[in-house]
Amino acid sequence: MGVPRFWRAIPNRYNLIGSRCTSCGNYYYPKRVVCPHCRRRSEMTSYTFAGEGKIETFTEVYVTSTEFEREVPYIIGIVKLDEGPSLTSQIVCDPEEIDIGTRVRAIFRRIGEDGDKGIIYYGTKFTPI
Ligand SMILES: [Zn+2]
Incomplete structure (x- = not known):
């Protein structure tokens, strides 16, 4: 039961997903791997925009x-x-x-x-x- 696999497999298409840098708190869309502000010190997490x-x-x-x-x-x-x-x-x-x-x-x-x-x-x- 639960959510059908089809929906779970493609979250990016149905949500506005970007990144948030936990070091400085800035948000990015589309997703980034490195925060341009913090560079090597950046810690990025996935963030779903409201x-x-x-x-x-x-x-x-x-x-x-x-x-x-x-x-x-x-x-x-x-x-x-x-x-x-x-x-x-x-x-x-x-x-x-x-x-x-x-x-x-x-x-x-x-x-x-x-x-x-x-x-x-x-x-x-x-x-x-
Ligand atoms: Zn940052």
């Missing part, structure tokens, strides 16, 4: 590769997580719903599909809270 933050900047994308054509227009933004790190991600909403400073939370959505193999990729996107 998944909330705010929009630092964003832009609407109207032209893209054929792979993402059906999603146009879409919004790409830089989200600063509450713990500190910033990341670039798609923001799922109407442009009128957001502004710089809008609070957002992480969601997990389909990013792309490999036509030949039928593999669907999932990843982190954000949506207004």
Whole structure:
């Protein structure tokens, strides 16, 4: 019983996992092996981000590769997580719903599909809270 093996095997795809340096307390996303601040003295541990933050900047994308054509227009933004790190991600909403400073939370959505193999990729996107 318990959690099916499939879910346990791929935690990185369904969680926002980065690193925390226990020496200085800084957070990093994506994961780092060495803290750029502490270097050799760094002690890194795995950290699962709460998944909330705010929009630092964003832009609407109207032209893209054929792979993402059906999603146009879409919004790409830089989200600063509450713990500190910033990341670039798609923001799922109407442009009128957001502004710089809008609070957002992480969601997990389909990013792309490999036509030949039928593999669907999932990843982190954000949506207004
Ligand atoms: Zn450090």
